[in-house]
Amino acid sequence: MRRGWLERVAWTVIVLALIPAAVLAVRRVASEGARERVAMVMDEQALADLGALVGLTSFELGTRLQALGLTGVALYEDTIESLVAKGAAAAMLGSELRAQALARGEPPPAVPSDATLVTALTPGALDGLIDKNVPRARPIEITGRTWFVWPGDVRTTLPAGPDTAEIDRWRRAGFDVAYRPRNAPYALTAAGEDFPAGASYLVYAGTQVAGHPGDPASVIEGSQPFLTAVIEGTPQSGMSLISGKVPTVRLLSFNQDYIDRRLRPNDLVDKYLLAVEERNVRLLYLRPYTTNELGDPVLNSETLVRDLSATLARQGYEVGSLTAFEREYATNAFLRAGAALGVLAGLLLLALAIRAPWGAMAATGVALLAVAAAGPGWDAVALTAALTFPVLGYLTFRPRPAALVLATLVSLAGALLLVAVGSERDTLLAVRPFSGVGATLVVPPAVFLVAFALRYRRPAEWVRALWGAEVRVGHVAIALIGVAALAVVVLRRGNDPVIGVTSFELGMRQLLGEYFARPRFKELIGHPLAFLALALPTLPAWSRGALLTVGVVAQASILNSFSHYHTPLLVSLERSLVALVIGAAVGLVLWPAVSAALRFLRTWLTDGAEGADLRPGR
Numbered sequence: 001m002r003r004g005w006l007e008r009v010a011w012t013v014i015v016l017a018l019i020p021a022a023v024l025a026v027r028r029v030a031s032e033g034a035r036e037r038v039a040m041v042m043d044e045q046a047l048a049d050l051g052a053l054v055g056l057t058s059f060e061l062g063t064r065l066q067a068l069g070l071t072g073v074a075l076y077e078d079t080i081e082s083l084v085a086k087g088a089a090a091a092m093l094g095s096e097l098r099a100q101a102l103a104r105g106e107p108p109p110a111v112p113s114d115a116t117l118v119t120a121l122t123p124g125a126l127d128g129l130i131d132k133n134v135p136r137a138r139p140i141e142i143t144g145r146t147w148f149v150w151p152g153d154v155r156t157t158l159p160a161g162p163d164t165a166e167i168d169r170w171r172r173a174g175f176d177v178a179y180r181p182r183n184a185p186y187a188l189t190a191a192g193e194d195f196p197a198g199a200s201y202l203v204y205a206g207t208q209v210a211g212h213p214g215d216p217a218s219v220i221e222g223s224q225p226f227l228t229a230v231i232e233g234t235p236q237s238g239m240s241l242i243s244g245k246v247p248t249v250r251l252l253s254f255n256q257d258y259i260d261r262r263l264r265p266n267d268l269v270d271k272y273l274l275a276v277e278e279r280n281v282r283l284l285y286l287r288p289y290t291t292n293e294l295g296d297p298v299l300n301s302e303t304l305v306r307d308l309s310a311t312l313a314r315q316g317y318e319v320g321s322l323t324a325f326e327r328e329y330a331t332n333a334f335l336r337a338g339a340a341l342g343v344l345a346g347l348l349l350l351a352l353a354i355r356a357p358w359g360a361m362a363a364t365g366v367a368l369l370a371v372a373a374a375g376p377g378w379d380a381v382a383l384t385a386a387l388t389f390p391v392l393g394y395l396t397f398r399p400r401p402a403a404l405v406l407a408t409l410v411s412l413a414g415a416l417l418l419v420a421v422g423s424e425r426d427t428l429l430a431v432r433p434f435s436g437v438g439a440t441l442v443v444p445p446a447v448f449l450v451a452f453a454l455r456y457r458r459p460a461e462w463v464r465a466l467w468g469a470e471v472r473v474g475h476v477a478i479a480l481i482g483v484a485a486l487a488v489v490v491l492r493r494g495n496d497p498v499i500g501v502t503s504f505e506l507g508m509r510q511l512l513g514e515y516f517a518r519p520r521f522k523e524l525i526g527h528p529l530a531f532l533a534l535a536l537p538t539l540p541a542w543s544r545g546a547l548l549t550v551g552v553v554a555q556a557s558i559l560n561s562f563s564h565y566h567t568p569l570l571v572s573l574e575r576s577l578v579a580l581v582i583g584a585a586v587g588l589v590l591w592p593a594v595s596a597a598l599r600f601l602r603t604w605l606t607d608g609a610e611g612a613d614l615r616p617g618r
Contacts, residue, residue, distance in 0.1 A: 007352055010345040017342025018413060020335035021420035028423050031329035032568045037318045038276055039283050041072035041178045046256060046287040050297055068302055069309025069319055072176030075167060076205055078160040080118055088125035091118045091155055116154050117147045128161025128194060134187040157185050162196040176200040176321050183208040192222025203229040204236055212238030220245045227322055229283055230429045243431045249322060253285035260291045265304040269311055278571050282322060331424050339420035343385045350388050353395040354451040362447055373436035382422030383436045386563055389414025390444040390555035394548050395451055401535045408580050411555045415562035427565040434563040444556040445549045452545040519579035526554025527583020528590055535591050
């Protein structure tokens with residue numbers, strides 16, 4: 001009686017918690033809005049590498065690609081090396097200076113062999129280099145010329161400021177400029193004060209924001225006229241300190257070697273389009289092909305820009321400059337707390353759904369895991385929702401086909417609570433990614449499998465039965481299939497999984513992606529198998545448990561989708577509902593076929609057993 005009362009209270013709390021969660025979800029949908037403009041910029045250094053192969057300058061190649069839809073170019077902050085390449089400065093190492101002095105029969109100067117010496121060849125060429133870097137350069141006179149000395153070989157790493165003349169040249173040709181500031185190997189003074197007015201975007205080079213780890217105040221102030229890029233999949237130290245205080249835009253790029261060796265133009269177009277449609281990416285950072293491993297690099301580069309621009313336009317996006325800053329998402333501590341109560345009620349339901357005392361132990365373990373993975377705070381509450389709600393549906397409702405829909409509704413309720421407690425500016429920009437995302441696909445099915453097993457035997461009985469069980473080939477085969485399935489779930493996570501997708505899955509993705517937000521394959525597999533377990537009560541208990549465990553993986557995948565906060569909320573919802581409809585339809589189609597196959601198999605095995613009894617003895 002007490003247990004039933006607690007269950008009713010918990011479900012009531014969850015329903016009430018969905019009200020503040022829905023308010024926050026509506027706010028988030030409004031903040032995501034309909035942002036239909038996309039910009040494409042291309043890396044100028046990579047363009048120069050391609051131009052060197054065919055006898056063209058980066059500017060000439062950029063102009064050709066501009067006619068095909070390219071909207072901008074990415075220009076890096078100068079270094080000593082680039083100043084030397086432009087003829088604006090000369091540089092050498094201390095070892096070279098010492099060798100020259102010895103060759104002239106002079107005593108070597110007191111300069112370390114690994115120090116970098118620089119002198120200006122044009123007036124003012126070194127002003128930015130000298131003014132912004134700490135420690136200050138030490139000037140020395142050598143044969144009547146002033147050289148500046150820095151410790152170490154810093155020819156490629158010491159930032160020297162923007163080339164404003166080059167930026168203006170591209171701007172006059174109609175290109176938007178993405179300026180790529182560098183961080184210093186030692187320290188910068190007043191980082192951000194020299195950001196060029198001619199740029200539209202800031203895309204920090206390397207893995208650090210300029211000026212990090214110093215005070216970001218000057219960077220924040222200098223960044224206000226620009227859109228600062230948050231690069232997908234590339235955490236940059238210091239970005240979390242400025243992202244909430246400067247205008248930002250999500251950016252996607254791919255490694256040059258990855259492009260040259262593995263990604264043909266149509267592959268890149270598909271990946272960029274997916275990022276635009278499903279992950280709110282609005283700044284596409286392109287690199288041209290710089291080798292002939294996949295064919296003519298110039299032709300491939302032109303095909304990439306032309307097809308990407310045409311595909312975006314066909315999907316309703318305008319390719320052009322990004323001028324509007326993103327709208328703010330305003331969360332609310334009171335509403336988040338209300339949603340968090342729903343998550344705690346779900347944890348209570350989990351404890352009640354599993355035989356005592358193991359339910360309480362499971363709920364406590366989930367909560368401790370969430371805090372250990374995400375730390376105490378809202379992130380831990382969000383992770384708790386992702387680990388709890390996928391399990392509740394199939395443990396709560398009576399096994400029948402309708403339980404598939406009911407379990408999915410419970411998972412979507414958990415997803416709404418997860419979104420409410422976890423959504424804030426840094427998580428929406430993926431500056432702070434979801435903590436414990438790997439556990440969301442492993443822990444729920446493991447908890448469900450244990451809970452399902454405890455409905456038939458206590459743990460000690462399972463240990464005795466398994467310890468004394470006669471192991472057969474069928475048992476080994478089933479165990480290996482289960483381990484392989486779990487490995488596939490874990491190893492196929494992320495944008496660059498260990499196990500890639502099959503050509504069949506790629507074809508299915510492309511087909512479904514033409515009409516809907518692409519559903520996740522785990523759900524397209526898990527939902528039909530769960531439907532069969534629910535619709536075929538004559539299945540052995542072990543097989544129903546296995547099929548429902550795969551179904552829990554599908555439910556966990558729903559929460560996993562919503563945990564990718566940078567994906568627009570309505571896209572995640574559409575993806576989940578499409579997967580449910582397709583999964584249920586596939587299950588309905590398979591139901592009579594599997595039922596008939598099971599009847600045939602039972603008859604065949606029974607006939608085989610009777611035949612074995614009639615055989616003459618040896």
